[in-house]
Amino acid sequence: MIFNRGFMCKHCGPIKTAAKKAATKAMPARHVCTECGENVTPWERPVNERAGRCNNCANASFTSAYVKRQMLRCCKKCGEVINIDKNCEIVRKGDLKHAVK
Structure with missing residues (x-):
């Protein structure tokens, strides 16, 4: 609930x-x-804990992102990539550890 x-x-x-x-x-x-x-x-x-919002900046606008052969959501404001199936953060914009090649 x-x-x-x-x-x-x-x-x-x-x-x-x-x-x-x-x-x-x-x-x-x-x-x-x-x-x-x-x-x-x-x-x-809080707005950033609601469904359909970015956990980082609470923005509700996303684009598609392809990371490690998966189609994920990328926040238009902060660049955070989110896996909506598991509801977890994958990569942030500028993070060299998870850079896609």
Whole structure:
């Protein structure tokens, strides 16, 4: 279950929805976790961790790249080559260790 916006609970981590508690004399109105009842804060996934974005610069524009006989994605902004099947970085622009000959 991947979602980009929701709430962050101290104990449960990111959750998609939270229950709203009414205000009392001692406490103002607030959102609480549906699992443990702890107070939660609004949360949003960082742009560079979202699907379809570059992990390095969070750009969403890619070109095709051929490295080691594989067709991969190359970020137009930073030049990082990404294997989308394994979701890992292959090579960065200017890296001499993985230079393609």
